[in-house]
Amino acid sequence: MADKTTDMIPGLELVVAADKNMGIGREGDLPWRFKKDMAFFRETTQDAANPVVIMGRKTWESIPHRFRPLKGRYNVVLTRQSDYQVPPNVGLAHSFDDAVALAKTMGDRYFIIGGGHIYGLALASPDTHIVHLTEVDAEFSCDTFLPALDGFQRVWWDEWIEEGGHRFRFTRWVRP
Secondary structure, three states, X not given: OOOOOOOOOOOEEEEEEEOOOOEEXXXXXXXXXXXXXXXXXXXXXXXXXXXXXXXXXXXXXXXXXXXXXOOOOEEEEEOOOOOOOOOOOOEEEOOHHHHHXXXXXXXXXXXXXXXXXXXXXXXXOOOEEEEEEEEEOOOOOXXXXXXXXXXXXXXXXXXXXXXXXXXXXEEEEEOO
């Protein structure tokens, strides 16, 4: 279906993949690995002059060392741990509001990339206007879930893609 959003609304954007039950993770990792979804994630979060990704500490730690920080994006790690250390070229915040404020000083487009608790904070924020959701047409045994997209409307979806014995599609949801 054609994308009905011609101009991106300024504010926070979520990038997430979820199964039929809105499961997004298992034991601190993704329950699936789809190359095309990883490419979609990379392209979406780098589609700006100065993109910023905001993530929780556990999401940061789940990224293999060789890929940290995520290239082409300013990385902000959100943690309650006051003594947590990140590399000098990575932002550190101890509250959601501080993470967003830091992102706004460092870039021009802001993506929330996990985990579950951070997604919940972002969905509750009036600054969040867009959700880039990869809908996985399967059920996985997840222990982390995406909160309901209450107040958001699906405005765009792509064709189903088959990979690794599963199908998925990219969608965009907006809060009017």
